[in-house]
Amino acid sequence: LFGAALVAYGKQRDPLPSWTEGPNKASIIEFVETVTTPGSPKFVPESRRIAAIDNDGTLWTEQPLYFQALYLLQRIKEIAPEHPEWKTKEPFASVLQGNLKKALSGGEKALLEMTLATHAGLTEDEFSDSVRRFLSSARHPTTGHLLTDMVYQPMLELLDFLKANNFKVFIVSGGGIEFVRIFSENLYGIPPERVVGSSLDAKYEFRDGQPVIVKQASIDLIDDHAGKPVGIHRYIGRRPILAIGNSDGDFEMLEYVTTGDGPRLGMIIHHDDPEREFAYDRDSSIGRSARVLDEGPQRGWKIISMQSDWKVIHPEEKK
């Protein structure tokens, strides 16, 4: 029965045309077939067909800088007139002087400081308007493409394939939950309530007599490393059966997902294509991936090579 389903499947339209034929593509299709075949001992009911998928470096590019960092930098310049003290205060001073490298030398801590300073005090509507404005025109520093065109075509196909098989697909991002929620529906067909991410505290307040939600200057959840399973628990409430990430920040999510009972699939997108995208792993400050590559294979995780598993990277290449 199961083999027959696979054969029947092969006669239909290829659901993953941008994926190279080979063991990784076959693993994905076999996994989806297995959990959706009624009567199969590994059948998983729709309510438990949950997929958790990282965003930066997994659904879209994250080099040379997280796109949310590009937003932060632009916003710092925008509101600098209200903050004369930034002229002499790092990392803001370096941003305003155009010295990105120095501004970002403080790593995650500097990014967090910039996030708190630029996001806190905004209402939810002000923040989403601001991000929407940014994304409508922001371009990638090296390709010149709109940031929103820097999504990965093979992953868009995989999202469609999962949704067509009645998976509930969630984004589980180390990035800001509200930032990702702005574009997740348009870009990926994933509605805001299916986005899990890092967050600031929020407060119910009044502005001009109207009730609003205001972002605070304190951290609610860092949805990275062990924070990813915690975020999944908080927002989804069930252990997913499929997880995809690209960096060591996804290790715990894949560990949590793939050690559950029943059929499980974990995948790591490996950025090994310097020609068509970027090549980086264990030595990169952005998207560092060492442990996932070292321990992943023995845990049964599939390492997806962007160079050899993906026929195209971004949708533009199809034109």
Place this chain on the structure above:
Amino acid sequence: LFGAALVAYGKQRDPLPSWTEGPNKASIIEFVETVTTPGSPKFVPESRRIAAIDNDGTLWTEQPLYFQALYLLQRIKEIAPEHPEWKTKEPFASVLQGNLKKALSGGEKALLEMTLATHAGLTEDEFSDSVRRFLSSARHPTTGHLLTDMVYQPMLELLDFLKANNFKVFIVSGGGIEFVRIFSENLYGIPPERVVGSSLDAKYEFRDGQPVIVKQASIDLIDDHAGKPVGIHRYIGRRPILAIGNSDGDFEMLEYVTTGDGPRLGMIIHHDDPEREFAYDRDSSIGRSARVLDEGPQRGWKIISMQSDWKVIHPEEKK
């Protein structure tokens, strides 16, 4: 066009057969018609048809005690042997002596203390198994019915009506998010990820070498009063257009929802039926409702009388 839709509608099966004909039922049907009629100036696209609905006292009974409090009491008795110190420590001592009134005289604070003491340290699977066991047999103290039969038939019909009109229906409960998630899918057809509620912090840990989520003895979110809009912001990420509650703990949620732009509907379930359910409002410690009744009508919120708006209360009455 709009009138025609209503007329056409009236010819179809009544979507709310347990609701008495009258202005409140008409308001619900008119609201749903308005936001779902293409071309109507008040049309709302599906992605924004979001409903936020309280649980205790709105979807099921909450008297003489929140059902989660019944669970707490049973769990305290279950694990008392591991806690010899409870014999002399309130509120646990009173629970173990069967003096509920005294045990609960500490109000919300005592309930919270019992929650932390009984929930903390459980893994997510241990907790859900424990709640599932409890709900499979727990009966209501005065009616003797299974707790899961104490849902409100008119609200089940309303949930179906909203879902049939492509609303995304969320529970927004002051109760524990994980507690409600156990039964929301079976009882209401609302999956776990569409439940917003109060929560404890959680941590990613290892037990017997397996990764698990463990509940901590610290509060993450109190999803009541101003915490409800904050919970909505956190979990849903968009302002709902419809909110239903029954107590002053829902005031801010209804305020937040009904002050947004475009068509909005707020409803308060008023417990005024001592014969068929319970009658309580401004003087009740559980489900206290004064401000919602005093200010609701001038804000356009519909006050639903259980006595006169609902033909039946619980599904059993239909038999």
